[in-house]
Amino acid sequence: MAIIPLLALPLILYSPSLSSASDSLTKGSSLLVENTNDLLISPRGTFIAGFFPVGDNAYCFAIWFDEPFCNNNCTIVWMANRDQPVNGKRSALSLLKSGNLILTDAGRITVWATDTVSESSVHLQLQESGNLVLNNSEGDILWQSFDFPTNTLLLLQPLSKDKQLVSSRSQTNYSSGFYKLLFDNDNVLHLLFASPSITSLYWPDPELLVFEAKRSTYNNSRRAYFDPLGNFSSSDKFFSKSADYGANFQRRLTIDSDGNLRLYSREDKREAWTVSWQAISQPCSIHGICGPNSVCNYVPSSGRNCSCLRGFKMKDVTDWSLGCEPEIKLCLTNETNFLRLTNVQFYGYDYGFYPNYTLDRCKEVCSQRCDCPGFQFRFSKHGNPNNTPYCFVKFRLLNGFRSPSFEDDFYLKVPITSPYPAPVEESRLHCAVEITKLDRVYTKIPENGTLKFLLWFASIVGAIEFTGIFLVWCFLMRTHQTSVVVKQDYLQVATGFRKFTYTELEKATHGFREEIGRGAGGIVYRGVLSDHRIAAVKRLTDEASQGEAQFRAEVSVIGKLNHMNLIEMWGYCAEGKHRLVVYECMEHGSLADNLSSNTLDWKQRFNIALGVAKGLSYLHEECLEWVLHCDIKPQNILLDLGYQPKVSDFGLSHPLKTDSHGISRLSRIRGTRGYIAPEWVLNLPITSKVDVYSYGMVLLEMVTGKSPTADIEDRRLVTWVKENIKGASAMDLSMEKIVNPDVEGNYDKTQMKILVGVALKCANEDKDTRPTMRQVVEMLLQYEKHNSESVEFTIE
Numbered sequence: 122m123a124i125i126p127l128l129a130l131p132l133i134l135y136s137p138s139l140s141s142a143s144d145s146l147t148k149g150s151s152l153l154v155e156n157t158n159d160l161l162i163s164p165r166g167t168f169i170a171g172f173f174p175v176g177d178n179a180y181c182f183a184i185w186f187d188e189p190f191c192n193n194n195c196t197i198v199w200m201a202n203r204d205q206p207v208n209g210k211r212s213a214l215s216l217l218k219s220g221n222l223i224l225t226d227a228g229r230i231t232v233w234a235t236d237t238v239s240e241s242s243v244h245l246q247l248q249e250s251g252n253l254v255l256n257n258s259e260g261d262i263l264w265q266s267f268d269f270p271t272n273t274l275l276l277l278q279p280l281s282k283d284k285q286l287v288s289s290r291s292q293t294n295y296s297s298g299f300y301k302l303l304f305d306n307d308n309v310l311h312l313l314f315a316s317p318s319i320t321s322l323y324w325p326d327p328e329l330l331v332f333e334a335k336r337s338t339y340n341n342s343r344r345a346y347f348d349p350l351g352n353f354s355s356s357d358k359f360f361s362k363s364a365d366y367g368a369n370f371q372r373r374l375t376i377d378s379d380g381n382l383r384l385y386s387r388e389d390k391r392e393a394w395t396v397s398w399q400a401i402s403q404p405c406s407i408h409g410i411c412g413p414n415s416v417c418n419y420v421p422s423s424g425r426n427c428s429c430l431r432g433f434k435m436k437d438v439t440d441w442s443l444g445c446e447p448e449i450k451l452c453l454t455n456e457t458n459f460l461r462l463t464n465v466q467f468y469g470y471d472y473g474f475y476p477n478y479t480l481d482r483c484k485e486v487c488s489q490r491c492d493c494p495g496f497q498f499r500f501s502k503h504g505n506p507n508n509t510p511y512c513f514v515k516f517r518l519l520n521g522f523r524s525p526s527f528e529d530d531f532y533l534k535v536p537i538t539s540p541y542p543a544p545v546e547e548s549r550l551h552c553a554v555e556i557t558k559l560d561r562v563y564t565k566i567p568e569n570g571t572l573k574f575l576l577w578f579a580s581i582v583g584a585i586e587f588t589g590i591f592l593v594w595c596f597l598m599r600t601h602q603t604s605v606v607v608k609q610d611y612l613q614v615a616t617g618f619r620k621f622t623y624t625e626l627e628k629a630t631h632g633f634r635e636e637i638g639r640g641a642g643g644i645v646y647r648g649v650l651s652d653h654r655i656a657a658v659k660r661l662t663d664e665a666s667q668g669e670a671q672f673r674a675e676v677s678v679i680g681k682l683n684h685m686n687l688i689e690m691w692g693y694c695a696e697g698k699h700r701l702v703v704y705e706c707m708e709h710g711s712l713a714d715n716l717s718s719n720t721l722d723w724k725q726r727f728n729i730a731l732g733v734a735k736g737l738s739y740l741h742e743e744c745l746e747w748v749l750h751c752d753i754k755p756q757n758i759l760l761d762l763g764y765q766p767k768v769s770d771f772g773l774s775h776p777l778k779t780d781s782h783g784i785s786r787l788s789r790i791r792g793t794r795g796y797i798a799p800e801w802v803l804n805l806p807i808t809s810k811v812d813v814y815s816y817g818m819v820l821l822e823m824v825t826g827k828s829p830t831a832d833i834e835d836r837r838l839v840t841w842v843k844e845n846i847k848g849a850s851a852m853d854l855s856m857e858k859i860v861n862p863d864v865e866g867n868y869d870k871t872q873m874k875i876l877v878g879v880a881l882k883c884a885n886e887d888k889d890t891r892p893t894m895r896q897v898v899e900m901l902l903q904y905e906k907h908n909s910e911s912v913e914f915t916i917e
């Protein structure tokens with residue numbers, strides 16, 4: 122059935138006299154999908170509007186260039202219902218008496234409407250420019266297709282504020298794809314890759330600062346268009362001439378399904394379109410083009426060529442955008458080898474940046490992490506007078522790109538008993554470079570007024586867009602000369618999450634119905650995302666005066682963290698006054714709930730203690746930026762399906778900015794009564810030891826079942842425990858006085874001794890005698906190593 126109208130099309134196009142096509146549609150009339158000559162044709166016949174077949178018995182109402190014999194492969198410039206095609210029977214575009222223009226599917230459902238209202242007469246006309254205009258008898262424009270572009274701009278059609286071009290899914294599938302051209306919050310015209318789980322900007326080159334890309338953030342009129350001669354220009358000072366600039370050609374600007382933005386031109390409709398300008402010359406630098414775990418190769422003859430990394434296979438052989446998945450899921454820790462891939466770069470998704478790390482040191486860092494698939498190693502002389510190597514440890518492999526111009530190598534983690542015998546190639550780096558401890562960037566930035574101002578200023582300009590945050594950081598790096606050179610060419614972009622719209626989250630949570638918790642400054646709701654993932658959506662209260670600052674803290678801090686014992690953030694939303702954060706949802710709720718219902722056995726409790734300690738140790742010491750949590754309590758420890766703990770709620774977290782004595786000060790008390798370290802009250806310097814204290818209180822609560830918020834004051838709890846275990850190292854029985862009798866099952870005596878010992882050390886009044894979280898992890902692991910053999914562990 123669908124074939125007939127297809128073949129009929131060119132005939133009609135060439136003989137407009139045959140068609141019933143008039144030049145306008147008036148009130149009460151319709152264009153029917155069955156009538157293949159129900160078309161609107163522009164005055165000189167350049168454009169046609171009508172039902173266009175997009176699949177088997179599926180039609181979209183579209184505007185296309187009149188081209189001879191284009192069959193079902195005409196140059197479409199606009200579509201009303203690209204994501205919801207209508208049936209080939211009894212579907213119609215009707216101009217109602219009310220003035221509303223609607224598209225109905227199979228005579229019933231309205232799939233699209235202009236929502237216009239007019240008392241007087243109305244006309245729908247296709248203008249010679251390709252603009253479909255609905256106007257009234259006074260000549261006012263009620264609606265026009267130029268205001269709702271799909272993937273193409275026509276001559277002088279502006280792309281304006283809040284409008285975007287969205288690519289098609291593929292060359293043959295016209296529904297909305299993953300690539301967008303839009304003005305971002307920084308007033309700059311960008312190309313954006315936005316798949317269901319990832320968003321990242323890739324044009325202008327994200328490695329450049331705005332002014333380096335010759336763009337400006339100051340003009341907020343946000344307008345881009347191309348003129349008849351072939352000059353494409355935008356209000357951010359971008360402009361570019363087409364190769365055939367000056368010629369009086371037909372032109373169109375299209376964001377293609379491969380993510381490139383191209384200006385096409387041709388002399389007239391009998392010719393094929395030629396590309397007269399394109400935004401991106403290297404197709405492999407378009408983000409997401411080959412999907413995850415793959416490498417894009419540029420082949421001059423055939424364009425790009427995607428290939429899976431070794432040990433990975435294509436997820437869907439028809440669609441590269443889904444990338445590759447591991448053939449076997451492995452957790453590789455120290456039984457690993459590394460495969461060197463020369464001249465390969467993976468953009469973004471770094472755990473951290475380790476300057477001056479040797480190759481071996483870099484391998485060690487990656488080996489120790491189960492979730493590190495590999496690392497980027499750079500030893501370039503470019504802008505690097507000291508010849509120091511750089512190590513970028515990855516947690517995801519996206520935007521892989523091979524180019525002879527890259528000096529970087531990528532090292533892919535493979536099993537030592539690998540089916541691939543290829544030995545790890547020797548690195549270019551032979552001279553063993555002595556390594557100093559990782560020089561943490563943030564600790565070097567002095568807290569001074571100018572910087573604060575710059576940060577504030579840049580944040581306003583860059584808005585909350587994640588790239589904004591990255592730019593702020595770069596900005597800081599560049600303004601501050603010492604130790605900056607090294608970091609300049611490095612990008613700390615953890616773009617592993619996306620920005621959601623408010624409507625999306627409203628829909629996901631069914632209008633914020635199911636409350637699952639309350640955290641600092643916000644309520645948490647359960648939601649189901651469009652890709653069926655269950656999420657926890659935290660909506661920050663707007664009366665919290667620090668709302669926005671807190672929001673930024675959450676987004677910038679959590680976005681960079683990645684550890685199995687820290688909650689994973691999937692995205693955020695910043696729209697108007699709305700501030701929301703989207704996290705993974707934990708099946709078993711909070712530790713607080715589980716403690717009050719007594720669902721955890723002793724083994725689980727010990728594992729939780731260890732997991733939380735690991736998460737906090739990472740937070741304090743291993744991540745690039747030192748971070749304090751400041752609000753450790755059972756409500757903020759969530760449990761997954763396997764009762765693995767994840768520390769959540771970084772609402773009060775605070776990047777630890779230390780002065781020359783390694784001391785930092787915060788202006789006001791943060792945390793929850795019962796878990797707050799004494800130094801807050803005594804106005805002593807705040808260090809990571811405040812989290813250690815809170816952790817100690819949580820351990821005591823897990824052991825004794827007594828809550829320092831409800832049952833007993835925190836210091837009295839500590840004293841009570843100490844009094845009741847006197848001589849415990851000699852006499853194990855005395856533990857029985859303090860352990861929660863309601864918990865089922867036997868506890869391991871050694872384990873309990875260690876747990877209580879650690880808890881008391883952590884809850885020490887004097888911060889300097891408290892262990893660090895790393896030492897806590899070591900103490901707890903000591904038990905695991907020796908298992909139940911007797912461990913010397915004294916309790917003071």
Ligand SMILES: *[C@@H]1O[C@H](CO)[C@@H](O)[C@H](O)[C@H]1NC(C)=O
Nearest residue numbers: 193194195196292293393394
């Ligand atoms: C559609 O037309 C374009 C340009 O004329 C051509 O490159 C492409 O191969 C055609 N596609 C099909 C499916 O015929």
Ligand SMILES: *[C@@H]1O[C@H](CO)[C@@H](O)[C@H](O)[C@H]1NC(C)=O
Nearest residue numbers: 145244254256257258260261
């Ligand atoms: C509005 O419609 C009338 C009647 O078709 C037409 O003459 C007039 O040019 C149109 N005005 C505009 C601005 O398109």
Ligand SMILES: *[C@@H]1O[C@H](CO)[C@@H](O)[C@H](O)[C@H]1NC(C)=O
Nearest residue numbers: 175176177290293294295296
């Ligand atoms: C086009 O792509 C969309 C999204 O991937 C898909 O849902 C739809 O079925 C595709 N349509 C055709 C005709 O293949």
Ligand SMILES: *[C@@H]1O[C@H](CO)[C@@H](O)[C@H](O)[C@H]1NC(C)=O
Nearest residue numbers: 352353354355359360361362
């Ligand atoms: C293109 O347009 C921009 C902005 O309107 C203008 O600054 C530039 O001079 C134009 N270039 C040419 C070659 O006309």
Ligand SMILES: *[C@@H]1O[C@H](CO)[C@@H](O)[C@H](O)[C@H]1NC(C)=O
Nearest residue numbers: 340341342343344355356357
């Ligand atoms: C901002 O851009 C618009 C449109 O490109 C232009 O007309 C206007 O003059 C610009 N304003 C400034 C202050 O440059």
Ligand SMILES: *[C@@H]1O[C@H](CO)[C@@H](O)[C@H](O)[C@H]1NC(C)=O
Nearest residue numbers: 418420423425426427428429
């Ligand atoms: C694409 O890359 C693969 C792997 O590198 C190679 O085997 C293949 O020949 C390449 N294809 C083209 C067309 O170059």
Ligand SMILES: *[C@@H]1O[C@H](CO)[C@@H](O)[C@H](O)[C@H]1NC(C)=O
Nearest residue numbers: 453454455456457488489537
């Ligand atoms: C991993 O390394 C540790 C110490 O570095 C060693 O004791 C352990 O045996 C190694 N694991 C395996 C599976 O080889």
Ligand SMILES: *[C@@H]1O[C@H](CO)[C@@H](O)[C@H](O)[C@H]1NC(C)=O
Nearest residue numbers: 477507509554555556557607
């Ligand atoms: C790298 O480490 C070596 C050895 O500690 C040191 O001499 C050198 O200054 C370091 N380079 C940089 C840029 O920090």
